[in-house]
Amino acid sequence: MNDIYNIIICGVGGQGIVLSSRILGEAGVKLGFSVRIGETFGAAQRGGSVVSHVRIGIKEKVYSPTILKGKCDLLLGFEPVETLRYIDYLSPQGTIIVNTSPVYPISVLAKREKYPSIDEIINTLKTVAENVLYFDATAIANAIREESKMKVTPINMVILGAATAIDTFPIPASVLKESISEAVPQKYIEPNLKAFEEGREKALKILKLGEVQHLVVFKNS
Helix, strand or coil: CCCEEEEEEEEECCCCHHHHHHHHHHHHHHCCCEEEEEEEECCHHHCCEEEEEEEEECCCCCCCCCCCCCCEEEEEECCHHHHHHCHHHEEEEEEEEEECCCCCCHHHHCCCCCCCCHHHHHHHHHHHCCEEEEECHHHHHHHHHHHHCCCCCCHHHHHHHHHCCCCCCCCCHHHHHHHHHHHCCHHHHHHHHHHHHHHHHHHHHHHHHCEECCCEECCCC
């Protein structure tokens, strides 16, 4: 296991990126790790770009919250194109987990720009990362939101659950669930944990279908 585990979470405003980074940070502290978080906000209220750097010192103290390019161990992409923006931060051995459901910017909706196909995005990600896990986290989260009458769609919890399926991920699912339970309103704990579990189960299913040897090949189920 790395002395320091670096995670980048990226997406757009309203997807729960900041909450995700703070849940990861709290979970890391519970385990006695040194944790630093750095957040960058675009026009978050209008669906602008949002990114969080989460650095978890497992065997040494972390001083800087910023992850250098080429040093990210795990890139959590809540939105496909936003994931592309940060692929140069990924280490050669890094892993990408990406939600395949796009959030179209105004320029695309106004037909001033073209949004690339999901196949194009995934293929580009695969040129950079050996390990790419991709699925529609939004569909899973929407179903839970409708069922539980939540006001927000828990895409973030689905992706966090998926992260715990990765062998190198340093935080056990049980500790992350404890931090989630402390971070969300009590009436929404159950649906958030359900989203987490469904994301984890989805990732484990994808991994089972892949060729798991020294290199892990993630395939969509």
